[in-house]
Amino acid sequence: MSADRLRTAARLAHIAPFHVMELAKQAAALEREGRHIVHMGIGEPDFTAPEPVLRAATEALRQGMTQYTGATGIPALREAIAGYYASYYGLSVAPERIIVTAGASAALLLACAVLVDMGDEVLMPDPSYPCNRHFVAAFDGRAVMIPSGPAQRFQLSASQVEQHWGTRTRGVLLASPSNPTGTSILPDELERIVQAVRARGGFTIVDEIYQGLSYDATPVSGLSYGDDVVTVNSFSKYFNMTGWRLGWLVVPPSLVDAFEKVAQNLFICPSAVSQHAAVACFSEEALAIYEARKAEFRQRRALVVPALKDLGFEIPVEPDGAFYVYADCRNVAHPAAGDADRLTQAMLQDAGVVIVPGMDFGPSTAHSHVRVSYATSQANIALAMERLAGLFGKTHG
Structure with a gap:
């Protein structure tokens, strides 16, 4: 052929x-x-990437720190991310819940691999980042795009979630701040969404890759509303490391083993050099x-x-x-x-x-x-x- x-x-x-x-x-x-x-x-x-990160990458190369790491990331980076949640959000997040990934795209793929079954529907706002619906489709789910205009800040509302939840609905995929709109979900509304989804036995995934670039108020992570919320973050935007392909998830304690198993099979591990370099992102200088x-x-x-x-x-x-x-x-x-x-x-x-x-x-x-x-x-x-x-x-x- x-x-x-x-x-x-x-x-x-x-x-x-x-x-x-x-x-x-x-x-x-x-x-x-x-x-x-x-x-x-x-x-x-x-x-x-700023000079502290470049120095850390150079040092990692000199020391030969280029081999496979664990599928969930090196301990030093997971601990640094946990420290960031404590200092920036005032949240206590166990490093064991943090899954380091090959960018936020890999994080969203992992989340869909673990949580979406064939035929499942996932609610998301229209407009939203186009790849999100394709991540769902990659695991034979279906994205349900709900028109969300200026009255909702171009975001889903809890009332929309309740209205559109059907027999095949499995969860919601949100982004705050959003691509393409640059708008955030107001904290009280996000809490109501999480509660509505939880009451229906579903999952809430919140893409938070732009939260470091919030200008008018200190952002509130979806993690504030329970450890059953899955959040996605990235080193690409606030940390200026787009081509280094590095991100992370925070997942419920009960799902850590599932995420690790899928990560081992789909990705082996994120880039070793990128991980060692990214530890320096959390230094005072950086x-x-x-x-x-x-x-x-x-x-x-x-x-x-x-x-x-x-x-x-x-x-x-x-x-x-x-x-x-x-x-x-x-x-x-x-x-x-x-x-x-x-x-x-x-x-x-x-x-x-x-x-x-x-x-x-x-x-x-x-x-x-x-x-x-x-x-x-x-x-x-x-x-x-x-x-x-x-x-x-x-x-x-």
């Missing part, structure tokens, strides 16, 4: 292209032609650097939000975390207003600015909204806003 006749798995039919990455490919092609492009599409900090970078992100938010409003975008819920603005594009002065796909193509081709359409994040806002990433310099943000002002016939102040 020739390779072009090999049959692919049926589940691939339900996985749409990731438009964020498709636009990035188009932008790269334009750059090869000599165009200058301002990237406000991919959610990746323009900061990289945390001071991260807090300074967080302050820079806050300044970027203060720059981009009013600039987008001046251009005609509506921002019904201002972001309180991450580095995204989810903007309504229906009233901008352009022929493609209200068609986010065409509009983002015009912004790329005619203005040299990468912004992504809402179609990645769910059908309810697919055409009406765009996601703007401010994970780039203030100079780049100012240049992008100037170019878009020209595109929309505005005077940029």
Whole structure:
């Protein structure tokens, strides 16, 4: 049989292209032609790992600390993460409950492998990070996308969970702050959601990878509402280690063995060098650097939000975390207003600015909204806003 006749798995039919990455490919092609492009599409900090982390990685390499580790991570890192929960959240989390993973994506895959059975339904907001529904589908579950608009801060509410819970519902998958909206679930609402799910015997998974980048209030972890909540975190965003592929889970004590067994079989272990380097993330020196970078992100938010409003975008819920603005594009002065796909193509081709359409994040806002990433310099943000002002016939102040 020739390779072009090999049959692919049926589940691939339900996985749409990731438009964020498709636009990035188009932008790269334009750059090869000599165009200058301002990237406000991919959610990746323009900061990289700080010097303390680089020193720790170099030392690990020198000492030959490059072999397999335990599937749940090295003890020093699990203890450092537990210490972070104590100092940052005031929570006592046993290191044994912490499962270090090959990024938050691997963490979510593990959670779905352990908790989702064939035919199970998992509730999540629309809009939400597109890969989340595919993680569920990878284990033959089904994501149920619930339209969640500005009135709910683009997040699920407890009343929506109660309304949409059915006979096949197994749990909920949340993110706070969220990609693509940069909005958090208010603490009282999150507590009500956990209680509603618990009353129905389900699981609650909370993706908290952007909580280190919360600007307006100290975030509250889902772990505050019981040790039956599964939380996901990452070294990619606040800790600026995207390509190091390192994250973690905090899981209920009764599920530690199950998660370890699946991790052993699917991943063996996370990167050894990344783990040894990441211990240094929690040093006083590194945390001071991260807090300074967080302050820079806050300044970027203060720059981009009013600039987008001046251009005609509506921002019904201002972001309180991450580095995204989810903007309504229906009233901008352009022929493609209200068609986010065409509009983002015009912004790329005619203005040299990468912004992504809402179609990645769910059908309810697919055409009406765009996601703007401010994970780039203030100079780049100012240049992008100037170019878009020209595109929309505005005077940029």
